[in-house]
Amino acid sequence: MSGSSGARTVLRLDSITKCFGALTANDRISFDLAEGEVLALLGENGAGKTTLMNILFGHYTADEGGVEVFGQPLPPGEPRAALSSGVGMVHQHFTLADNLTVLDNVILGTQSIWRTALGTGAARRKLADLATSFGLEVDPDARVGTLTVGERQRVEILKALYRDARILILDEPTAVLTPQEADALFGTLRKAVAQGMSVIFISHKLHEVMAIANRVVVLRHGKVVGRVATAETDRHKLAEMMVGAEIAPVAPRPATPGPALLSLDQVSTPSEGAAPGLAKVSLDLRAGQITGLAGVSGNGQVALADLIGGLIAPASGEMRLGNAPVEDWSPRAALAHRIGRIPEDRHKTGTIADFSLTENAILEAYPSAGFSRRGWMRWSAARDFAREVIDTYDVRCPGPETPIRLLSGGNMQKLILGRVLEDAPRIVLANQPVRGLDIGAVTYVQEQLIKARDGGAAVLLISEDLDEVLALSDVIHVMSEGRLSPEFARGTMTPAELGVWMAGDGFAEGSHAA
C-alpha cells in the first residue's frame, strides 16, 4: 500500500463484508487511515460507501471483518463506540435541531442529564477556540434554522470537533455547497490535518478528490478496486477505476429527431424551500431524440421533473404539447397526454412498498377501461398485465402477488419501466433512471430508453452522472440554479466545458436568451 509516510495508523478496516440478501454491499473491504492524512473514498452511487460508514458507526453489523480505532478493536453494532473513541461524522443530511442555537446544538448530548446547570461558559470558550483555530466562524447564538447550508455544515464539523474527534468522516460534503463554500471547507480540512487530525472524505467528484486528498481508495460494486496516492494519478485514471471497463459507453445510433412533442417557453416555477424553481426555462423535447439534462443536484431538476410529470404547473411562461398549450395540468393530464414517467425515487414515489406487483403495475392506469369498469376493479386483467410486464421486462420475482418491497431495486425499476413503456408513451421522463442499480440493470434500463427513442418517443434523461448523460443523450442541456443552458449537440462539448455551465458560469454571457 502506498502510505504517504511512516505516520501511525489511526483507523483500520479489515476485510469488512456485508450482504443484503443477494446484494453484496461490501466485499472484503480493507484499508488503513494514517494520522494527519486525508483519505478519499471514491465511488459511484451504490458502490458501498455509505454501507461501509454505517458499519463503522455501528448502525449495521458487518457479516465479517472488524474495525480498529487507535489500535483498539471497535465493538460492532454500538453507535456510541465509534463516537467515544474519537471518530466524528458529518452526514450528507445534517442532524441539527433547527430551533436551537448553534451553541445548544454543539453541546447537545455531551452533558450529563444529572447536571442542573448547563456549563455554557466553558462550552462557549471551547467553541470559540475551535472556531478560530479551524477557520469555522459561526455565531454561537444564531438559531440553526436561520443559517445557510454552508454554515450548518460548519456547525456539524464543530459538533464533531467539540466531542474531541480525532478522525473526521465527511460524507459527500460538497454536494450541497457552492464552489466558494467548498473552498472554505477545504481550507478547514487542511488546517485540521495540519494539527494531526485524520480525515476520510467520501465523494464521487474527481476534481475535489484530487484537490484535497493524499490517498484515494476506489470502491466499485462493494469492492476495493484501487488504492493510489493522488500524487501518482490523475482524474482520468481515477474515473476509469471508479466506473470500470464494464460501462463501455452505450453508443446509440444517431437519432433522427422529429417535431417537438413538448415545448417550454420561458417557463418559471416557484422555488420549494431550498430547492430552486425554474427560471425562464425554454426547452424542446423532440420525437426520436434523447435530451440529456446535466447538473449538480438541487439546481432545479426536481422542479423540471415535477412540471413535466404533472405535479406542478407553470407559474409563468407557456408549456405546449405538440402545438396546443396545456391547461389544467396534473399527473392524470400528463398521463392522458401519454407522458411516461420514471420518478427519481422508486421507493417513495414510484411504488407502494406493501402493494403487490399487480397493484403497483396498474397504479397509473387503473382508471382506464382495461383495469376497471364503472368503479369496479378488473383484477384478472390487472394480473395479466402484471404478468406481461414481468415477462417482457424480465422482472425477477416470485409472482404478480408478491409485495414489491421484496424486490431488489433493479427489478423494482424494471417494473416501473414496464409500466411506463407498455403504454407506448410519446414522451418519456426518466429521472435518475439507473441510480443505485447494478451494472446489468443499468445497461438494461439504458437500452430500453434508447429503444423507446428509436420507436419515436421524446426522452428526457435527467441525471447527476455526467458520463451517463454524455453517453446516452443526442442533445444536452445543463441546469444551474433553475436556469437552463442552450442545447448542445452530441459530441460538441467536453465534460470540462459542461462543468463550467454546471457551475453556473456560462449563463452570465446571456447567449441563450431565445
Added chain:
Amino acid sequence: MRLEPIADPGMGRTLGLPAIALTLTVIAASGLALVAGGDPFSVLGLIVQGAVGSKFALLETLNRATPLIFTGLAVAVAFRAKLWNIGAEAQLYGGAVITVLLGTGFLPWPSGILLPTLVIASMVTGALLLLGPAILKTRLGVDEVVTTLLLNFIALLFVSMLLEGPMKDPMGMGWPKSERLVAEARLPRLIEGLRLHWGFGLALISAGVVWVIQTRTTLGYEMRAVGLNAQAARFAGIPVGKVILKTAFLSGGLAALAGFSEVAGLKGSLTLDLSPGFGYTGIIVAMLALLNPLGVVISALFVAGIFVGADSMSRAAGVPTYIADILLALALLSMVLAIMLTRFRVVRG
C-alpha cells in the same frame, strides 16, 4: 437491541404470534383475577359462560356487538387510508339525533320507506360531521386527531343541550331524554321471538359491503394506496384529497349507523348515556381486527363478549367488572406487540 424488518413473515409468524398474544392475555388476566380475590379458572369460566353460555347471554353479546361493529368499521375504513378518525363517538350521536328528529312523528311514513330514509339521513349526518375535519386536513393540514377528538365533546354537550331543551320529552318527568320513536321508525326483530334487532343484520351487511368496497372497487384501491403511500399515490395521479374526503364520508356514515341502530333497534329514545364509549371502543375493535372489515365482526363479538361476560361474572364471583377493561387493554397491547413482531425481528447489538 434494535428492530430489523422481516421481508416475508410467513404463515407461522402471522398466525402464531397473535395466538400467543391472546394466550398471554388470558394468563395475565388470571393473575389479576387471583389478586382480586377470585379463582382464576372460575372467573374466566364465568366470563365465557356469561358471554355465550346461554341463549340470553349470546343474544346480549350480539346486541352489544352491533354498535361496535359499526364504529369498528368506521375506524377500520378511516385508518386504512391514514385518516385518523377518533370522532366515531360524535358521529354516533349525530346519527342518533337525526333518527330521533325524523323518527318521532315528523315523517308520517310507513316503515318500508321511513327506515331506509333514517338510515340514509343518519349516514349523511355522520358523514358531514367527519367531513369538516377531513376538509381542514386536506386543505389546511389541520391534524384530524385533534379536531375529531374534540368534536366528541362538542357533540355530547350539544346533545345534552338538545335533551334539556328543544328535544326534551314533555312526558319524561323531567329526565333529560327525548320522545320515543314512533312504531314505524323502530327496527324489527331479526328473528321473531328472539331479542335481537335488525341492527345486527345491518351491521353484518355493512361489514360485507365495506369488504367488497376495499377489495373490489377503484375507491377501495385508491383508499389503500393513499393510506400506504400518499406521495406515490399523488404521483400516480390518484386525487389524494378527494379520496380522503370520500373515506371520511364512508367512515362518518358507518359510525352514525351505530347511533341509528341503538336508538331505532334497542333504546327507542335518545339519552345522554346512549353510548358508553362505543366510538372509542371501536378503535380497539378495529385494531384487534388489523383493520380488516370482516375481522371487525369477529373482534366486535370478542370485545362485546368480554364486556357482557364480565358483567355477569361480577354478579356471580364478586370480582369487579373493571377486569373487562383491563382484559381488553391487555389484549390490545399484546396484539399490537404481536403485529410489530410479525413485521420486525428483535436483534441484539
